Amino acid sequence: MAEKKESVLAGFKAFLMRGNVIDLAVAVVIGAAFTNIVNSVVKGIINPVVGAFGTQDLESYSTCIKDPCTIVDGEMQGIELQWGLVLSAVLSFLITAAVVYFLMVLPMARILAKRAAHDKAKEGVEEVLEVSELEVLKEIRDHLVSQRGPSSNTGTHSTS
Numbered sequence: 001m002a003e004k005k006e007s008v009l010a011g012f013k014a015f016l017m018r019g020n021v022i023d024l025a026v027a028v029v030i031g032a033a034f035t036n037i038v039n040s041v042v043k044g045i046i047n048p049v050v051g052a053f054g055t056q057d058l059e060s061y062s063t064c065i066k067d068p069c070t071i072v073d074g075e076m077q078g079i080e081l082q083w084g085l086v087l088s089a090v091l092s093f094l095i096t097a098a099v100v101y102f103l104m105v106l107p108m109a110r111i112l113a114k115r116a117a118h119d120k121a122k123e124g125v126e127e128v129l130e131v132s133e134l135e136v137l138k139e140i141r142d143h144l145v146s147q148r149g150p151s152s153n154t155g156t157h158s159t160s
Contacts, residue, residue, distance in 0.1 A: 034096070042092045058091075059084045 015021060047058040054061070061084030062069075069078040 034099075035092075038092050038096045038099070041095060042088055046091055047088065057084075058088050061087070 043059075051057040059082075062080050062082045064078055064080050066079035069076070069080045071077070
């Protein structure tokens with residue numbers, strides 16, 4: 001039983017020490033900080049711009065589907081749809097997705113494409129070297145055969 005606990009703990013330790021788990025933890029922390037930036041941009045810039053076309057900021061837009069939509073003693077009377085909150089969240093998501101795509105995904109894809117092209121070119125050079133080595137060996141063989149003359153062909157193996 002003690003061996004099983006040690007192996008489970010060793011497996012868990014190995015899992016935690018993998019690079020991708022640490023990378024994931026760093027990504028979550030950076031993502032949380034980035035979310036604050038995006039929310040500030042939406043609340044500080046986008047909401048006031050949208051509010052310039054209306055009378056309220058974006059998050060305050062709502063529609064009352066069952067009257068009366070008033071707050072009495074801290075409770076909402078009626079049914080209010082707060083579609084401004086949803087629109088604000090959608091804008092936050094779109095901004096976050098655009099920044100991640102244009103500043104992280106697209107440059108990484110370009111780097112990986114360049115690396116793949118470089119590796120492919122490197123493989124092509126290695127193949128050319130292998131072919132050229134084979135050609136050189138054939139030339140050496142042909143040269144040695146020509147130096148021996150036609151009488152030395154009797155020493156070669158034939159399949160007849």
